[in-house]
Amino acid sequence: MATQFSMLQIMNAALIAQGQDEIVSENDGSNEWRLLSRNWPLIVEAELEDGAYNFTREQRELLTRSAGKYGYEDAYVVPLTALHVRRLWTQDEAGVRSFPDWTQDGEKVYVDAASGVYVEMIVVSTEDLWSANFSRGVQCKLEAVICRAIKEEATEAREMEAMGEEYFAKARTKSSKSRSATQPYKGGQLAAARFRRG
Known part of the structure; x- marks a missing residue:
């Protein structure tokens, strides 16, 4: 567990x-x-x-806004698969990025950006923990x-x-070790005897 x-x-x-x-x-x-x-x-x-x-980087847009705290107007929930948020930015219609001040706690990122933000985060392929x-x-x-x-x-x-x-x-x-190629099934003596010819 x-x-x-x-x-x-x-x-x-x-x-x-x-x-x-x-x-x-x-x-x-x-x-x-x-x-x-x-x-x-x-x-x-x-x-x-x-x-x-066994972690990867992922970029995701966060749109579900809630009231901010810690001196920031807006808060966005970080996905459960995120282990660590590396960067945060906003992007206008022309695709120009700006990098406002922000902070995070264990669940959310806090920023002054009411129309959504983009984050780059470290994730695992499944919901896992450090x-x-x-x-x-x-x-x-x-x-x-x-x-x-x-x-x-x-x-x-x-x-x-x-x-x-x-x-x-x-x-x-x-x-x-969790990424290394291992044989998924290793037969024992009974399995070897059962499937042996002759």
Whole structure:
């Protein structure tokens, strides 16, 4: 059974592991939120591009608008298959793209664009979740950021970076094994004896 790990849960796990206060809610204005939310896309993006994961990029138009928050007028629900939204833009009738300021939480993107937006996101072929190793790798990388920026402990930050890389390596191995060509059915001794001639 898979467990879903939200961005806020992973950030709070990193904060608690480093003896810091939890983030109460996304965009709560705390220094911890600002630090981790600014580093989150860099960590996730770098690993998704470096690792040979069973993920693909997809562009999709989002039209179902709801009331925004966090200082933005509009909100659009991100599809469940999205693991991470990489880019967001609007496009006029002539096909000219503009890239407004935007933010996201675990479910929606927030922007000032009432007529719909386009997103580029990292998806999996089926509705799936990040593996525990991938999530743990992100958590360790966030802990390294906390060690550097808040606790000012460079040695511990390097150790957390290395631990994060170990978890990412495990996640890459699992992902590549899931893509490798394997024989769907391997017969046992009884099946071999049953279908043998003579």
